Amino acid sequence: MNTLTTLLMRGLLLRCPVCGRGKLFSGLLKMNKQCPYCHFTFEREEGYFTSSMAINLVVSELLVTAFALPLAANPGIPILPVLVIGAPLALLLPFLFFPHSRSLWLAMDHYMHPLNRGELSADTIEALQHQTEEKRLDVL
Numbered sequence: 001m002n003t004l005t006t007l008l009m010r011g012l013l014l015r016c017p018v019c020g021r022g023k024l025f026s027g028l029l030k031m032n033k034q035c036p037y038c039h040f041t042f043e044r045e046e047g048y049f050t051s052s053m054a055i056n057l058v059v060s061e062l063l064v065t066a067f068a069l070p071l072a073a074n075p076g077i078p079i080l081p082v083l084v085i086g087a088p089l090a091l092l093l094p095f096l097f098f099p100h101s102r103s104l105w106l107a108m109d110h111y112m113h114p115l116n117r118g119e120l121s122a123d124t125i126e127a128l129q130h131q132t133e134e135k136r137l138d139v140l
């Protein structure tokens, strides 16, 4: 079982929560359906990434609010530049945070609901056994 720290590090690095090697994304916004290394299917059930959308929206809008609200509340700063910068940020940040919101959701979900052997395909089990053997060789 992976520790929360390991899972969060894999999440921040946009890596597979199961093996830590495969990349989650093949493009800026294009997520792989399976891990290219261990072949684990990332979407564990239909609608799996709905929670990541909520995380994305909340974090993005909190960041915009943390930036724009103090500026807007300051009477010495004109409101127009704050709006010109803040409004596009509110639209842009959810796109920029999209990969990490999904990967952090995967990390949190894998911590709260660890994998059971029934979820793993034969390819995934084989890749994980191969990875474990490689780690043993690294130690020697």
Ligand SMILES: [Zn+2]
Residues within 6 Å of the ligand: 016, 017, 018, 019, 020, 021, 022, 035, 036, 037, 038, 039, 040
């Ligand atoms: Zn993997």
